[in-house]
Amino acid sequence: MLKIPVGVSNRHIHLSHEDFETLFGSSSELSKSKDLGQPGQFAATEKVDFSGPKGTIAGVRILGPFRGQSQVEISRTDAFKLGISPPVRDSGNLAGSESLMLKGPAGTVQLKEGCILAQRHIHMTPEIAGQYQLADGQMVSVSCTGPRALTFNQVLVRVSPNYSLEFHIDIDEANSAMLNTGDVVTLD
């Protein structure tokens, strides 16, 4: 039975280099605050504000490195506050996703699309995938115990030699199951 450490993701944004320059100025650079669970990924010092039709969320963390297209990942709680309805999507699958206004110290960016609720997923290496006969892109189920025990279905398997084993959920999902980063869930 595969045991998987939980990583709870707070709202965050992955920026394109172009959008970063618009928000922070063309001479600015993204500075690392701390490394994240997945190799090469880091939380930056810089933050941006989100604005939607119904509200604003200030001081949202940028995750590096830069990506080809800016991507905003928020919880459904955040979405209600902003007044938007992002779809549940896998990272990078942004066509037709929600629009959002970004604000930085040097300017604003109106994203036409790129705001999603992240599909819950497991990062794993090819070695572990092989051991449990799992393939990249497969959907699996994951269970936890406790006073809010539940089974998450529709959990996407993502396989890469660069990944560390981790089950990624957002704060709403963590709260519904009373989970914290570092807790352990089991593959069904």
Added chain:
Amino acid sequence: MLKIPVGVSNRHIHLSHEDFETLFGSSSELSKSKDLGQPGQFAATEKVDFSGPKGTIAGVRILGPFRGQSQVEISRTDAFKLGISPPVRDSGNLAGSESLMLKGPAGTVQLKEGCILAQRHIHMTPEIAGQYQLADGQMVSVSCTGPRALTFNQVLVRVSPNYSLEFHIDIDEANSAMLNTGDVVTLD
């Protein structure tokens, strides 16, 4: 297969008559704003503020009628904002639960206990319980479909001739499953 309508509960408070008088004044009366899904239960017009060590949540709805002991039901998202750690509890099981400061137009009440995360539960009549061989107090599992399909375990069955069939969850739980009030889940 039993299909159960979902009722999503926002944060709310059930007040004792004594605490209501402290908060609103001894000549005040609780006024009905609208009836709720369970017979006899109503949302009141009056609201109170919650204060914890880390923050305040203003304008929280009172649900009537009065109870013997005041009971606060919040989400874990709310708990983080207030800076408290309420346990997951069934309604009325308040011994040793969290403390919280209440503020009304006429005064404040420091609850020594009474703040909980509500255990997810199903209200049902004895007829339906009998049909599905369920008993009051039993734990069952309930499933939903969709992009965030999941199975909630640790769902408490509550049986009374006064109940309407309804699956009660809080907003964190609803968001983790992309559920809204009026959606339908199935008993496993």
